[in-house]
Amino acid sequence: MNEIKIELVQGYYRPLDVITGRVIWNLEKPPHAIAVEIGWFTEGRGSTDSHIEFDMQWITESTSGFENFSFQLPASPYSFCGTLIELIWYIQARPKKGNLQWRAQLVVAPHLQVVKL
Amino acid sequence: MAFTRKASKDHSIIILLIIGTACLGLGSISAWKAGIIPIQQSLESNHWPRVSCQIIRSEVKESIDENDTDQTIVYEAMVLSQYIFRGHTYNTGRYTFGEYASSKRNDSVKTVAKYPLGTTHTCFVNPANPAEAVLNRNIVNEVWIFLVASLTIAIVGAGLLLFALGAYPKRWQKNSHTRVSEASIGFTALFPEVGAGQQLIGSTVLSATWNGLLLAAFYHVWSNNNQAMPDLTTLLILSPFVLVGSLLLFINIRIILSSFNPRPSLFISEGAPRLGQPVVIEIFFSQRSERISNLSLSLKGTESAQYKEGSNTRTDHNVFFDQEIFDAAVHGSFEKLQVSFQVPNTSMHTFKGKHNAIDWSIELHAEIRRWTDISESYPLVVRPLPIAKEEDIR
Numbered sequence: 001m002n003e004i005k006i007e008l009v010q011g012y013y014r015p016l017d018v019i020t021g022r023v024i025w026n027l028e029k030p031p032h033a034i035a036v037e038i039g040w041f042t043e044g045r046g047s048t049d050s051h052i053e054f055d056m057q058w059i060t061e062s063t064s065g066f067e068n069f070s071f072q073l074p075a076s077p078y079s080f081c082g083t084l085i086e087l088i089w090y091i092q093a094r095p096k097k098g099n100l101q102w103r104a105q106l107v108v109a110p111h112l113q114v115v116k117l
Numbered sequence: 118m119a120f121t122r123k124a125s126k127d128h129s130i131i132i133l134l135i136i137g138t139a140c141l142g143l144g145s146i147s148a149w150k151a152g153i154i155p156i157q158q159s160l161e162s163n164h165w166p167r168v169s170c171q172i173i174r175s176e177v178k179e180s181i182d183e184n185d186t187d188q189t190i191v192y193e194a195m196v197l198s199q200y201i202f203r204g205h206t207y208n209t210g211r212y213t214f215g216e217y218a219s220s221k222r223n224d225s226v227k228t229v230a231k232y233p234l235g236t237t238h239t240c241f242v243n244p245a246n247p248a249e250a251v252l253n254r255n256i257v258n259e260v261w262i263f264l265v266a267s268l269t270i271a272i273v274g275a276g277l278l279l280f281a282l283g284a285y286p287k288r289w290q291k292n293s294h295t296r297v298s299e300a301s302i303g304f305t306a307l308f309p310e311v312g313a314g315q316q317l318i319g320s321t322v323l324s325a326t327w328n329g330l331l332l333a334a335f336y337h338v339w340s341n342n343n344q345a346m347p348d349l350t351t352l353l354i355l356s357p358f359v360l361v362g363s364l365l366l367f368i369n370i371r372i373i374l375s376s377f378n379p380r381p382s383l384f385i386s387e388g389a390p391r392l393g394q395p396v397v398i399e400i401f402f403s404q405r406s407e408r409i410s411n412l413s414l415s416l417k418g419t420e421s422a423q424y425k426e427g428s429n430t431r432t433d434h435n436v437f438f439d440q441e442i443f444d445a446a447v448h449g450s451f452e453k454l455q456v457s458f459q460v461p462n463t464s465m466h467t468f469k470g471k472h473n474a475i476d477w478s479i480e481l482h483a484e485i486r487r488w489t490d491i492s493e494s495y496p497l498v499v500r501p502l503p504i505a506k507e508e509d510i511r
Contacts, residue, residue, distance in 0.1 A: 016504050042473045045433050046422025049470030051294045076297055076501045080465045083435045084422040085473045110502045115465045117420065117437035117475075 002028045005102050006036065006093045012112040013073055019106075020070040023093045030061040031095030036069055038091045038106075040077065045084040057096070078109045082117035133281035140274025144267045152264030155215035155256060162214075162241050162254040170200035170240035170250070172232050173208070177225045192221070194228035200240050202247045209240070212252040215260040295469040297500055302388030307398075307479065307495040313380070316372050324369040328362045331355070375489045379405045381481055389498040393462025398479065400454040406447075409491075411484040413444040414456055416477070417494075418464065423472040438464060442479075466501045 004025040013019060023036050035057045041050035054071040080087050089106040109115050174197035179190055196212040212232065232238065232252065243249040338351055379402040386397040402409065418438030424431060442458040460477065468475040477499045483491040 014504070015501060042470060044422060044473070045424060046470075047424050047472040049294060049473050074296065075299055075504070076466055077294075077468050078465060078501065080468075080475075082420045082437055082465075082475075084420045084433055085475075087468070111463065115463070117418070117465060 001026050002100060003102075004034070004093050004095060004100055006091055006104065008091070008104075011104065012107045012109075014110055014112065015073055015075045015078070015108060017108075018070050018072045019091070020068070021091070022066050022068050024066040025093075025095065026064040027095060027098075027100070028063065029097065030063055031097050032059070032061065033096035034058045034060060034065075034067065034093065035096060036067075036091070036093050038071055038073075038089070040079075040087055040089045040108075043086045043088060044082075073108055078115050079107045080109075080115040080117060130281050133277050137274045137277030137281055140270050141278060142274070144269070144271025144274055148264055148267035148271060151215060152260055152267055155260045156264070158214045159254055159256050162243070162251065165241040165243055165250075165254070166202075167239050168200045168202055168242055168250075169237055170198040170209075170252070172234055172236050172238065173197050173199050175229050175232050175234045177222065177229055192225040194225040196229065196232045196252070198232075198238065198240060198250075198252060200242065200250060202242050202250075205247065207242075207248050207250065209248070209250045211250070213257055214251060214254065215257055215263070294471070297467045297469070297498060298389065299500060300389070302498075304384065304386055305388035307383040307385055307388075307497070309493040310478070310496055311494075313376060317376055320365070320369040320372045324362075324365040327358075327365050331358055331362045334358075371489050375491065378485055378488065378491050379403050379408060379483075381483065381491065381493065383479070383481070383495055385497075389500050390460060391500045392460050392464060392466055392502045395457060395459045398456045398458070400456070400481075401452065406452075408485050408488065409447045409483045410486050411444075411446050412454070413441060413482045415439060415441045415480045416458055416460065417480050418460075419476050419478070421474040421476065460499050462502055467497075467499045 004023065004027065006021050006023050008019070008021040019038065021036075023034060025031065025034055035055060037052055037056075038054040039050060039052040041048055053074060056069055056071075058067050077087055079089050089108045090103055091106055092101060092103045094101040107114055174195060176195050178193045178195045180193070181190060194212070195210065197208060197210050198212070199206065199208050201207075212228070238252055240250045240252055241254050335355065338355075382401045382403070384399045384401075387394060390396045398414070400412075400414075416438070417436055417440075420435045420437055422433050422435075424433075438461075440458075443454070443456040465475050467477060477497045479495040479497055481491065481493045481495065485491065
């Protein structure tokens with residue numbers, strides 16, 4: 001088995017909420033490190049803008065294990081969807097060695113829904 | 118909820134790599150050969166022995182520059198001197214380190230005048246290679262100029278290469294995102310996106326430049342045509358440019374006329390309102406407000422998306438919110454107007470990315486009787502909602 005994933009309480013957050021989660025891995029080879037990253041990027045007509053708001057690494061050679069993390073979201077930007085632009089928040093986990101990656105979308109908005117323009 | 122991001126090739130990176138490599142290579146080679154080597158030789162010549170030499174040829178040579186499509190004539194001082202070193206007779210055509218041909222004849226004439234035919238001067242001979250000698254071992258100005266120019270080209274090339282390879286330190290790279298500040302500004306003045314002065318100067322310069330060049334072209338054609346009207350073909354070629362010039366002139370005249378309009382001044386109770394926050398705008402007009410027949414204000418939200426299309430960069434805009442917040446006929450003069458509004462709390466705050474943006478603005482339009490109307494756009498920064506407690510969320 002070769003997998004990595006993140007367990008979250010929920011996928012919807014308000015600005016300044018604290019994201020609490022656990023990254024769990026079960027890999028075939030020692031990873032050297034496990035990294036978790038939270039950020040956002042834009043999609044749509046325009047070229048992509050992106051920003052990493054949080055990233056954390058645990059140095060480890062264990063092929064299986066878990067680590068807890070928590071991170072306070074910033075006050076902006078919100079997840080939004082317009083005619084030309086969409087802003088998507090994401091959370092990602094990956095071992096430093098190898099191409100394995102786990103990613104999921106998050107919603108960060110005051111009403112826990114993507115802001116529709 | 119797994120997903121992937123799209124990848125895209127950027128051909129501009131390849132072009133930058135080619136240009137950067139060429140500039141760095143050519144600049145470095147030129148700096149070495151025409152700059153560093155003459156300087157190095159000049160420093161080494163401090164230990165060269167002096168001998169007496171006689172000028173046996175001194176003239177200005179003219180030639181056509183083979184690399185120049187305009188067939189420019191270049192001039193070079195040809196100074197040949199003869200000297201005896203360790204019992205052997207040598208001739209040298211080199212009078213200094215770093216000699217160049219130039220399109221300026223005067224420089225070569227001055228050099229030749231310094232070394233007239235038949236005169237005797239002091240030469241400096243390379244003891245390791247007696248066939249090499251110079252009359253003047255100082256570095257001429259051209260060497261320094263060439264060195265600086267070549268190094269500049271090499272540095273620019275290196276910069277382009279670093280940029281193309283993304284090798285700049287991250288702190289030098291422009292942040293992809295400018296986060297909207299959480300700080301309140303309070304009561305403040307609003308300023309239009311493009312000031313009246315900027316519009317006037319810009320349109321006047323553009324119109325004067327375009328129409329000036331057009332007139333010069335027309336005069337050139339007219340004088341070449343024995344001061345007669347140009348033929349139909351020439352007129353047809355010039356006509357699109359005349360149309361553009363006329364349009365620019367029309368716009369310029371409108372802007373000049375609008376400079377006589379009453380000027381609006383806007384003040385807002387909170388310069389960076391939050392989503393859902395009630396704010397008040399106060400509008401004052403300079404003299405002649407009685408000329409305004411109708412005044413309207415609207416709140417506008419716009420998405421902007423910038424992207425590359427081939428070698429061009431385009432920006433698309435979409436107005437996602439346009440709400441009239443004031444619209445009324447005006448009778449007589451007035452001192453001040455107050456307008457209240459709020460940005461909906463379900464909308465999006467101001468967002469500034471490198472390529473994408475969400476912008477808010479107050480649009481003012483005032484109709485002037487029998488004159489050009491006033492249209493101004495006042496950018497507005499909208500902050501996110503205040504963080505409310507759980508029970509306040511609807």
